[in-house]
Amino acid sequence: GAVVSQHPSRVICKSGTSVKIECRSLDFQATTMFWYRQFPKQSLMLMATSNEGSKATYEQGVEKDKFLINHASLTLSTLTVTSAHPEDSSFYICSASSGTGYGYTFGSGTRLTVV
Amino acid sequence: QKEVEQDPGPLSVPEGAIVSLNCTYSNSAFQYFMWYRQYSRKGPELLMYTYSSGNKEDGRFTAQVDKSSKYISLFIRDSQPSDSATYLCAMSNNFNKFYFGSGTKLNVKP
Numbered sequence: 001g002a003v004v005s006q007h008p009s010r011v012i013c014k015s016g017t018s019v020k021i022e023c024r025s026l027d028f029q030a031t032t033m034f035w036y037r038q039f040p041k042q043s044l045m046l047m048a049t050s051n052e053g054s055k056a057t058y059e060q061g062v063e064k065d066k067f068l069i070n071h072a073s074l075t076l077s078t079l080t081v082t083s084a085h086p087e088d089s090s091f092y093i094c095s096a097s098s099g100t101g102y103g104y105t106f107g108s109g110t111r112l113t114v115v
Numbered sequence: 116q117k118e119v120e121q122d123p124g125p126l127s128v129p130e131g132a133i134v135s136l137n138c139t140y141s142n143s144a145f146q147y148f149m150w151y152r153q154y155s156r157k158g159p160e161l162l163m164y165t166y167s168s169g170n171k172e173d174g175r176f177t178a179q180v181d182k183s184s185k186y187i188s189l190f191i192r193d194s195q196p197s198d199s200a201t202y203l204c205a206m207s208n209n210f211n212k213f214y215f216g217s218g219t220k221l222n223v224k225p
Contacts, residue, residue, distance in 0.1 A: 006158065041123065043203065043217040044159070093158050104213070106151075106158035 002028050004096050006107025021079045021110045023094030029074035030096035038091040084114040121216025134191040138204035138216045145206040150189045153201045194223045
């Protein structure tokens with residue numbers, strides 16, 4: 001089945017630094033990838049949709065200059081949290097679609113803690 | 116009004132019980148309905164997928180969609196402690212954007 005690998009699974013960084021999270025589709029080409037944010041006991045909040053080779057589409061209220069998304073290939077998308085602050089601490093999850101099949105495959109998530 | 120409403124629980128049941136998880140939604144254009152299971156600190160994994168109305172069964176899991184009532188359900192028969200997780204419903208009208216429920220936390224006690 002489709003597998004999405006997300007790395008790192010957990011990261012702690014200092015306030016003001018940047019953190020990059022990678023999302024890779026291991027056995028399929030992902031034409032579209034999604035980045036979500038999940039707060040404790042809350043649902044997944046879609047942050048942005050990225051299509052390979054084009055700019056990401058950000059949801060309302062998501063700062064595109066703070067959350068940089070790059071989808072340079074059909075198997076890799078990255079989310080960079082720039083100038084991280086403690087309020088950026090959250091669980092970030094990517095999902096990918098090959099454009100066929102059912103639903104989307106999720107990565108295992110990245111727990112970001114900004115101290 | 117949220118697009119998708121889901122009771123957050125927690126729902127605690129004894130092993131072997133039948134579990135009923137539900138979501139309601141407001142957008143009548145939704146036609147793709149999914150149930151995901153999420154273990155603590157992990158990404159969601161797809162359990163069931165249903166298109167439009169009707170029932171779908173897969174082992175101990177049955178998904179039901181009632182579009183007239185804008186109501187979907189997931190039933191788990193013979194629940195096991197390993198079923199303890201958070202269950203998220205998700206739905207979409209065109210596969211371009213999915214709307215998730217807040218998740219119901221299920222605890223199956225041995």
